[in-house]
Amino acid sequence: MTEPPLHAVLIGFGNAGRMMHLPLLVAAGFEVSGVVATSAAAEARVREAGLPLMESLETVDGSSPDIVVVAVPDEAHEDMLHSALALKPRAVVVDKPVATSSAAAVRMTEAARSAGSVLVPFQNRRWDGDFLTMKGLIGDGSLGDLIRVTSCIARWTAAVGNSWRERSRPGLDGRLADLGSHLVDQLVNLLGPVDSVYAEVRAARVARGPNDDCFLALRHRSGVTSHAHMSAVQSAPVPRFLAQGRLGSCQVDGMDPQQEQLVAGIRPGSIGWGTDPSRPAAALTGTRTRSEPIVPGDWVEFYRLLRQHIQCAEPPPVLAEDAIQILRILEASQQSADERSIVHVD
Numbered sequence: 001m002t003e004p005p006l007h008a009v010l011i012g013f014g015n016a017g018r019m020m021h022l023p024l025l026v027a028a029g030f031e032v033s034g035v036v037a038t039s040a041a042a043e044a045r046v047r048e049a050g051l052p053l054m055e056s057l058e059t060v061d062g063s064s065p066d067i068v069v070v071a072v073p074d075e076a077h078e079d080m081l082h083s084a085l086a087l088k089p090r091a092v093v094v095d096k097p098v099a100t101s102s103a104a105a106v107r108m109t110e111a112a113r114s115a116g117s118v119l120v121p122f123q124n125r126r127w128d129g130d131f132l133t134m135k136g137l138i139g140d141g142s143l144g145d146l147i148r149v150t151s152c153i154a155r156w157t158a159a160v161g162n163s164w165r166e167r168s169r170p171g172l173d174g175r176l177a178d179l180g181s182h183l184v185d186q187l188v189n190l191l192g193p194v195d196s197v198y199a200e201v202r203a204a205r206v207a208r209g210p211n212d213d214c215f216l217a218l219r220h221r222s223g224v225t226s227h228a229h230m231s232a233v234q235s236a237p238v239p240r241f242l243a244q245g246r247l248g249s250c251q252v253d254g255m256d257p258q259q260e261q262l263v264a265g266i267r268p269g270s271i272g273w274g275t276d277p278s279r280p281a282a283a284l285t286g287t288r289t290r291s292e293p294i295v296p297g298d299w300v301e302f303y304r305l306l307r308q309h310i311q312c313a314e315p316p317p318v319l320a321e322d323a324i325q326i327l328r329i330l331e332a333s334q335q336s337a338d339e340r341s342i343v344h345v346d
Helices: 015-027 040-049 074-085 102-114 129-139 174-178 180-191 258-263 300-312 320-339
Strands: 006-011 030-036 067-070 091-095 119-122 146-154 194-202 213-220 225-231 241-245 248-252 282-286 290-292
Touching: 006 015, 006 074, 006 300, 015 030, 015 040, 015 067, 015 258, 015 300, 067 074, 074 091, 074 102, 091 300, 102 119, 102 320, 119 300, 119 320, 129 146, 129 180, 129 241, 129 248, 129 282, 146 180, 174 180, 174 213, 174 225, 174 320, 180 213, 180 225, 180 320, 194 320, 213 320
Parallel strands: 006 030, 006 067, 067 091, 091 119, 146 225
Antiparallel strands: 146 241, 194 213, 213 225, 241 248, 248 282, 282 290
16 A cells, blocks of 8 residues: 655745755655745746645645745744744754754754754755765775865855855855855764864955855864865865775765756656766775775655654654754854864864
8 A cells, every 4th residue: 555645845946945855855755735935936936847836834724744844045944944833744854054053053943842843954965975985985994093084065166156145144154054064064974073173264256255265174072183175266176075094095086966967857766866977986095995986876865764754753864953063063163263263162
């Protein structure tokens, strides 16, 4: 007997809602029973997609959706979460970073818990193929005891775009918030909690604009150091990951293809989904030299695990407490850059 679909309401139908969350939800077996658009252009896109358009969350019928997905600019996350909780969903998924401050993230987590729901941060890059490959190699001891791990998402983007992400915003913003929330989450997932951070955070393209060139040096309680580099002004190619252990190193080049595939209209589950045949294998050197294929990425797994959380009481795919800690690390990074000092992370 086929299980009935779980129902999702999507708030926001910009690039994230339309190109990312919608196809991932459908691939994981959710039915999108309504979309709240936040602009006239978004309303037109909802109608074009043939999805139920809701003028507001108040127009939802009497039944509660299983989940609500919040895919709007960061500064609106807290208000939208409170509106979403009025629908009494089992879970509310919020795009990363879940808030512009750790204090706001704590309030949101407590509000969801008090409402009998759960806040689930959308940290989809935990299912990047390169990250999964690196996690496997570290976990199986191929590199020996780790010394340092470097993670970079750095490109050459000379022109400043017009999207909300390219504007200064209250609280955390720029590449530190947007990409830092991914890279730091991955590094903490790999190496454990962070004790201290030294950071350089600057606006290289536009004076007084949002930061667009960031370097973080994190000291983990495990004794391992990690470096994160997020930049819009990096013209020379740099490795996506570089890990050094006592038995050797591993270098991963290129980028996970899933975002580009979704933008191109390629749907999860299609032939070649999550893979890039032109991407070089991970290169291991040291006591042994070998190549390791990049495992396929699978962002759909986030929503599959969320289904299991709802249907089988399994843990959610990402804990709200993880997002709070990541925001504290990013806030400490901004403080470090402002003070030009090493800052302890609470």
